[in-house]
Amino acid sequence: MAPSTRRAIKRRLSGACTGMKSMHGVQRRDFLIATGALLATPLAAEAQPTAKVYRIGYLSAGAASQGVSGPFRGALKELGYIEGRNLVIESRFADTKMDELPGLAKDLVRVGVDIIVTIGTPTVQAAKEATATIPIVMAGSADPVEHKFVVSLGRPGGNVTGVTHSPGPEISAKGLQLLKEAVPAVSRVAILWDSSTLHEGLSLDAQRGVARAIDVKLLPLDVKTLDELTAAFATAARDDADALFVFPNFINDKHRRLILDFAARHRLPTMFQQQDAVAAGGLMSYYSDWAALRRRAAVYVDKILKGAKPADLPVEQPTKFAFVINLKTAKALGLTIPQSLLGSADEVIEEYCERPLSNSAAHVRERFGGGRGNSLTRFVKGLGRPAAPTFGSAQVRSLRGSSCAHETAVAFLGLTTSAGASALDS
Numbered sequence: 220m221a222p223s224t225r226r227a228i229k230r231r232l233s234g235a236c237t238g239m240k241s242m243h244g245v246q247r248r249d250f251l252i253a254t255g256a257l258l259a260t261p262l263a264a265e266a267q268p269t270a271k272v273y274r275i276g277y278l279s280a281g282a283a284s285q286g287v288s289g290p291f292r293g294a295l296k297e298l299g300y301i302e303g304r305n306l307v308i309e310s311r312f313a314d315t316k317m318d319e320l321p322g323l324a325k326d327l328v329r330v331g332v333d334i335i336v337t338i339g340t341p342t343v344q345a346a347k348e349a350t351a352t353i354p355i356v357m358a359g360s361a362d363p364v365e366h367k368f369v370v371s372l373g374r375p376g377g378n379v380t381g382v383t384h385s386p387g388p389e390i391s392a393k394g395l396q397l398l399k400e401a402v403p404a405v406s407r408v409a410i411l412w413d414s415s416t417l418h419e420g421l422s423l424d425a426q427r428g429v430a431r432a433i434d435v436k437l438l439p440l441d442v443k444t445l446d447e448l449t450a451a452f453a454t455a456a457r458d459d460a461d462a463l464f465v466f467p468n469f470i471n472d473k474h475r476r477l478i479l480d481f482a483a484r485h486r487l488p489t490m491f492q493q494q495d496a497v498a499a500g501g502l503m504s505y506y507s508d509w510a511a512l513r514r515r516a517a518v519y520v521d522k523i524l525k526g527a528k529p530a531d532l533p534v535e536q537p538t539k540f541a542f543v544i545n546l547k548t549a550k551a552l553g554l555t556i557p558q559s560l561l562g563s564a565d566e567v568i569e570e571y572c573e574r575p576l577s578n579s580a581a582h583v584r585e586r587f588g589g590g591r592g593n594s595l596t597r598f599v600k601g602l603g604r605p606a607a608p609t610f611g612s613a614q615v616r617s618l619r620g621s622s623c624a625h626e627t628a629v630a631f632l633g634l635t636t637s638a639g640a641s642a643l644d645s
């Protein structure tokens with residue numbers, strides 16, 4: 220007990236004892252009980268352990284305006300880590316200035332974070348060079364064995380583990396095939412890539428092999444800066460590119476709006492490898508589910524904070540992929556996407572409503588057709604399951620942001636309008 224606390228208690232006891240001689244037996248007994256409680260309380264309070272506050276470093280080569288990943292934050296919260304209570308996230312963003320990454324990684328080491336979470340392949344390299352002891356969790360990276368971040372996927376060794384974002388170069392070749400299937404007339408595809416990233420070079424090689432088979436000529440445009448991106452636009456226009464394939468590197472992500480505007484002006488179908496690019500106006504995307512990768516990284520953080528060693532946690536490869544199509548963009552380009560592709564898409568972005576829908580599930584099925592693979596099913600298929608009346612509020616929330624989506628979900632789920640609004644807004 221602190222000396223000041225003992226002195227305070229002594230003063231309180233001294234004052235109380237002044238009239239103690241006049242107390243009856245019961246009062247005296249009560250006084251003694253209260254005195255015991257008074258003495259014990261400070262000791263109990265001092266004995267309570269302070270809750271551990273974990274400091275997580277978050278290192279990204281992207282822009283600070285992007286902030287810390289929402290799915291990553293959300294998963295941490297579900298696991299019991301609450302910012303402001305038992306969690307502090309120290310975030311550092313290089314804003315595509317790759318030469319600043321080493322200094323940012325060293326800064327995270329200096330402030331004493333418990334774990335460094337890395338976004339993208341270059342950040343893993345910077346973190347690994349900055350520390351050999353602080354655990355590093357990859358929230359998406361190219362092949363970590365190829366880049367010598369880990370010894371093997373099954374037994375990483377060292378202080379690095381986490382999730383990769385690509386199952387291999389073949390996924391980019393598959394994306395090119397899907398672009399050709401969606402727009403058969405495509406024959407000259409401009410590729411926005413970064414030659415300094417090993418995995419993009421391997422992916423481009425895989426695309427070259429497929430391109431010959433589907434009668435497509437590739438126009439690779441190496442982009443590392445805004446000036447090079449501007450020059451790439453001019454080259455694509457000069458060489459009559461009739462489609463655009465965009466790799467998911469930091470420079471392309473930073474200037475996504477410029478890329479989308481260029482594609483719209485020149486009426487170019489686009490294939491991205493980031494789902495949110497399609498929501499922003501791109502035609503299609505096919506790649507690993509980025510949100511799922513960020514959530515898995517949070518699981519690794521939890522395991523390490525509870526005592527697991529990175530060296531013993533196998534690196535995971537992506538198992539969930541997302542094929543997204545924006546029919547609003549297709550319509551603006553005058554394109555008709557084949558039904559075979561629409562049926563295989565994980566998500567289709569479209570405003571279906573031409574008039575208010577009734578709250579009758581039968582009416583909706585009549586409007587959209589019944590059975591698996593119809594347009595309504597595809598519309599609410601964001602979680603990879605066919606639409607069904609048993610969909611709950613979590614699935615309905617995926618439709619938030621569109622009045623047509625709201626009306627459609629309300630009708631299909633057999634909800635009243637107020638119930639549907641509540642589900643969508645919760």
